[in-house]
Amino acid sequence: MTEDRRPTLTTVAQRAQVSRQTVSNVLNTPEIVRPETRERVLRVIAELDYRPNVAARQLRTRRSSVLGLCVPPAADGISGQVLDRFLHALTEEAQRGGLRIMLFTAPDDEAEIREYENLRATTGVDGFVLANTHPRDPRTAWLAAHGVPFVSFGRPWDRGASSHPWVDIDGREGTRAATRHLLDAGHRRIAFLGWPEGSGVGDDRLAGFLAALDAAGLGPGGVVERCEDGVPEGEAAARRALVRDDVTALVCVSDSVALGAMTAVREADLADPARIVAISGFDDTPVAAAVGLTSVAQPVEDVAARAVALVRAQIHGDPVDTDRQVLIEPRLVVRATSPARH
Amino acid sequence: MTEDRRPTLTTVAQRAQVSRQTVSNVLNTPEIVRPETRERVLRVIAELDYRPNVAARQLRTRRSSVLGLCVPPAADGISGQVLDRFLHALTEEAQRGGLRIMLFTAPDDEAEIREYENLRATTGVDGFVLANTHPRDPRTAWLAAHGVPFVSFGRPWDRGASSHPWVDIDGREGTRAATRHLLDAGHRRIAFLGWPEGSGVGDDRLAGFLAALDAAGLGPGGVVERCEDGVPEGEAAARRALVRDDVTALVCVSDSVALGAMTAVREADLADPARIVAISGFDDTPVAAAVGLTSVAQPVEDVAARAVALVRAQIHGDPVDTDRQVLIEPRLVVRATSPARH
DNA sequence: GTGAAAGCGCTAACAT
């Protein structure tokens, strides 16, 4: 058990015959150091495998290069997957830019706010990423009021909510693309299986469906069945929609609902072999890929990249030249559940 | 924008009329401080809302109270859910014990090892949790060789591998319970849908199946069909198993395989209404709950608790009185796909 | 361009 400690700035300085400060400059402001000195110092750094101690740096600079992320107590079913993919992407993107992601949990919004305070005061976390904002969210208001850098994955859905930096995926455009795809495949009577009215995300997705119908001259309005998110719920909703004999395609608000719809459709297809009902889901979860479900994919990597850029700008106090609100286009992934009609 | 900084030990000391050191003692070794002094200091701490600066503490104590966790580049399908649930549980458990989880990524094992070095040298991460160990894993060997505290969720599957602290779930016991459940339900000819031979986890689960058959006097051996993990793969494997008319139940190595099997079974049941084939999966993913699939649940909360305890013991240099290897019993969740035979 | 001094907030070691 060797007890010798890691090299420090002083170790490097001695060995390179310069002052500590010069070594620090080589690392932080290399351009002000004479090239030959710089070379020599860099060589010693490599030789000794020197790495700066971030705790010491943080103590001095009051900057931790750490972002906090609250992981929700329970994964919310199948669609929870999206959040997990986002977490992977975020970690990767942050790391690429010299930032780290630190996790924490809280049972409710108030507790989460207390953790923000705590993490700021103790660990000196530089900023936060919120991944599950909801209407009337007290957390964004608190963070904004306290001047804490943050960004949310998800728009604020309240009318007149104070605007804060966010990145989101254009759900409306997603369902619009899915609906257009089904129209192109030859379907004329398409139903939408959505969530109960009032959820910002769900309403947004419904809007895209209606817009596509309208644009095709099939509007205004359309067949809409609503249900809570879930597989059996989706199955029941699909049954209700399929009562109408002319419905030949279902645009679903989520992969969970779509998975349930697939069961209902399978029965309907058996009852009337001439009636092949097409389906599209939303989120492009692994389940969708597994069962061959056409779905709308959320490019979480793009979201992560923009999100990191937005917090970083706030941390560095950079004037944010690009928009502080970013809407990202989703991508339709066509699979077996939406064949062209012959 | 008020620029006044947070209170420090000195602020508290002055206000409480004691030395800095006494305040520190109140926080770290309260028992050596006279009760009345302690009370007074604590009151001031509360008044000023003082919180210790962890960077300063870390600089002094060479301890960060941070655990590193590598998130895999890509979520591996439906069963990836287990890992995500583990991550939630781990965060919660760590936080409860005053530890934080810091995320990082690496494209391969070698890069991950480099990150270990990096995180140790720069951030002073106290230990690591590995969640995806595999046969011939160079990472555990490196960590052990360098005396870095760590624990893995998952046994080392190599014969004669150097033993390190780990926590795992007893997959063998899981499939044994599932098989026994189907035997109790009246099934006599049960097939196992497993992964290709050679994966430690898959072989372990198969062993439980065989053991249960043996114990019931139906062994040795049994109907075994193998396939890669995945829904369509599971469907094909189930078809192969169901060719035998006497097979009335399928024990599946994962929920993905089981989900595929459900499709095959549905067809078989339609072809012969008298033949109701039961199914069980493994992992108890949200999908299983959604489609009513009987499955073996992994109590990741327990795993997280034991894992945190094991790293903590190493960090503190505590003599580990309990076993450094912990095997946790899974729990069978009975749902609609395994009704009793009438 | 380089060096010296000071101090970020904390705790280990010793003195009282």
Add this chain to the structure above:
DNA sequence: ATGTTAGCGCTTTCAC
């Protein structure tokens, strides 16, 4: 039981 001293490793400020 409490106080004093010193220093963890780094960067900011100001000399040179």
